[in-house]
Amino acid sequence: MNSNHTNLPPRAKSGGKGKKQPVPKKKKSPWKSFFKFVLIVLLIAVLAAAGYAGYLFVKGNQVIEKSGIDKPVAPGQSAKEKPLTVLLLGTDHRPETGTYLTDVVMVATMHPETNSSTLVSLPRDTLIELEGYKSSKLNAYYPRFKAAYNAAEKKEPGSGIPAEEEMKVMMSKYLGVNIDYVTVIDFQGFRDVVDTFGGVDVNVQYNMCHRDSVDGTDINLTVGPQKLDGKKALDYVRYRKSMNCSPKTKESNDFDRNARQSEVLHSLLDRMKSFGGVTKVGNALDAVSDNMTTDFEQQQIRDLLMTYYDIGKEDVKFMPITGEWRSPNVYINNDELDAARQALQDELAGKHNAQGTEADSKATP
Missing domain, CATH: 3.40.630.190 (LCP protein)
Structure with a gap:
């Protein structure tokens, strides 16, 4: 596979502090609940510690150290001072299947001055036609990149580049923003927490x-x-x-x-709110870390908590991109894709607009 990853679009420059606008009532998006689920699983390690003090604070730090990368955050790159873009992947990986199809693909931008975020989600069967990449369904790239990396590990022809990094580069090029981090969670993580x-x-x-x-x-x-x-x-x-x-x-x-x-x-x-649940949060934190892959530094996870601990649903702009299902692919709506790209860039520039439209996700096969 040709992996030409050059000439990525530049990151939009961050701007001043944005002003929050009132949010009109909207039709519920089918992505909202899943986004809340993703947050509860990805952030439980740090949020639970803040809520239960003492034992859980220590336990939370242990999980952060277990989950995050043990290296310093580069100067000027802390979530406390710099807007970030994160790729969230939910895979169908289970011990009984060994597959890694990405059934959930989301990109979130966050700005510390506006304390806000824009979340773009793409249908798993989106046909990706991108220079330097073989045309394929979106959910097939991660396992393909993973196979190429594993081949190189075995001294066979392969990319030698981790699949997570490959996904960051490809989605950066596709959406027109530079993705800073990637987090992958699998089905087993969900089952273990329950x-x-x-x-x-x-x-x-x-x-x-x-x-x-x-x-x-x-x-x-x-x-x-x-x-x-x-x-x-x-x-x-x-x-x-x-x-x-x-x-x-x-x-x-x-x-x-x-x-x-x-x-x-x-x-x-x-x-979780029950007395019995409180005593089990520590075990839940371990369950999350065992089924999650991320390139966040340990300190960056702490910085995210300190910066966005009070972000509310009114501060998050959801943009699920829809399209037309023509078996076996989803052909996405180009106008929606262009609007999503612009919204991500605006968020990075400190121009959060919570009044963006939400497309009904009716094209999911």
């Missing part, structure tokens, strides 16, 4: 059955209120359509999955 807190209470609205021997999927949930362990909770939020089941069960659209993700998150938060 199990740590003793499961989640949900009300399954209809039977869900999907069996696929190829990737190990075995979803079989029955209607009614129940407590789900980590494996079944993951099945609950992932379910899309019935397969290899008789009788077939009802299909699920993006808005159904959004509601289920929110339901699981709320149940998880309730358990």
